[in-house]
Amino acid sequence: MPRGNCRGQGWWHGKFQGCGYRLTAGREAILDILSKSEGHLSAEDIYIKVHSKYPNVGLTTIYRTLDVLSNLGMVSKLDFGDRRARYELAEGPKGERHHHHLVCTNCNKVVDYTDFIDEEVELLQETEKGLGAKYNFKITNHIIQFYGLCDKCSGKK
Amino acid sequence: MPRGNCRGQGWWHGKFQGCGYRLTAGREAILDILSKSEGHLSAEDIYIKVHSKYPNVGLTTIYRTLDVLSNLGMVSKLDFGDRRARYELAEGPKGERHHHHLVCTNCNKVVDYTDFIDEEVELLQETEKGLGAKYNFKITNHIIQFYGLCDKCSGKK
DNA sequence: CTCCTTAATGGAAATGGTTTCCATTAACAA
DNA sequence: TTGTTAATGGAAACCATTTCCATTAAGGAG
Known part of the structure; x- marks a missing residue:
């Protein structure tokens, strides 16, 4: 069920629903953190930051959401050779x-x-x-x- | 002890020694396989191919050698999202x-x-x-x- | 607003590619 | 030929990421 072939223009509030994804607290939290952070964050980095604000968001959700965002082209998944994936917001071209x-x-x-x-x-x-x-x-x-x-x-x- | 700052011109027979690396049977086997294979091989793919010809080369050596070759710029380490690194010979530019x-x-x-x-x-x-x-x-x-x-x-x- | 379908979640357990350990072997400079 | 030390390989460890599954809740239909 790939739904990544859906590319909106605006910002994520609309982007999600338009693509059939549900807008949840966890997803908002992750996008919020990502847009406020500089640098290349690992899933755990993000987990820690998100968790301090939304303690009921689990690491599994972090991974799943990052995967979704990555497929949507909203987030870049990077590999710098330190054995863990790094993520950053992918601005428009x-x-x-x-x-x-x-x-x-x-x-x-x-x-x-x-x-x-x-x-x-x-x-x-x-x-x-x-x-x-x-x-x-x-x-x-x-x-x-x-x-x-x-x-x-x-x-x- | 990074030695990757050593870049020769010719092909690997000389490239290794010039950089302080030893030329071993395992390394030759891996380069041999790599230069004869098309496509994006995983460490295990390479291990299997090398192993059938040189049964005494272990998987650990495959990883180590690929790392060396990668640092030398002779091999590209790729990530296609299937949870294992892929390698291919990096031709000259x-x-x-x-x-x-x-x-x-x-x-x-x-x-x-x-x-x-x-x-x-x-x-x-x-x-x-x-x-x-x-x-x-x-x-x-x-x-x-x-x-x-x-x-x-x-x-x- | 309420109901209902099903996507989304999270915690724990499993996975498996890659690295680490260490005793042994062998490359190659002297 | 010898000595130094890089290289090796097999087994065990590592640990980031995924899978499982019972539970929760987003959001369209009525």
Whole structure:
């Protein structure tokens, strides 16, 4: 029962119902936390933050909701190599804070960069459109990441 | 002891020693399998293939070697959402078979695409150079993935 | 507003890919 | 050939994530 092929324009209050999802306290709590937090939160990070405000929301719901949001394209699920998924709000393609990631494969340090984003976004939108048409995909999200060694780690022998 | 900041040009026979890594039968076996296989292999896939030829290579070594190769930028570690890492040889940035991925978030189907790759590669190389300089990263690898619903999955309600 | 269908929930238990441990082996520089 | 130490493999541990299932509640129908 994939319902991710439903893409609204506005913000989530309407987005959910329009897609057949129910709007619950837990889901609102998670979106609330996500929109107020900077950085790349793990499911547990989110659980702790949500739990302090809504103690009756369980970890399982966190995972389930993040999965839904991810499928809807509202949240990006990221892997920085530290053995747990990280999540962040996916702004619209022209969103102000749109960025990609630079990851150190040694210490797992992550740099959010916004340089070159404009050119990237332009190309990605074309690519997305072209790929969607050619392969019949309804694309909701994308990920770009560069991997390497950061300043400190590349110095060490 | 990060040694990934060592990037040779040639192929792996020399690449290893130059970086201080030892060239062992297991490592050769894994590279051999990887270079002869199409597709996105899991650690276990590789283990099975390697094991049939070199029965004394253990799964642990597979993981360790893939990690080394990944840090060297010779192998890309991928996440398609099926709960296990996938690996493939990372050709040079201008390699013939260079491609990126389109992933269905419902059935985990993966499409390798090469469309738009030229433009992408060009932009990515500039970006890589710029980012490397600005943030002092020695970049060895990158990943681009589009997520959405494939033909079949977007039809279902 | 009330009823009813069924999506959503949460806590506990299970899962399983990946890592850790450690004694043993072997790569390769001297 | 020898010595140093990286590399190995098998078993056990790890732990993020999923599955189970009985219970709750969202929201459309009347």
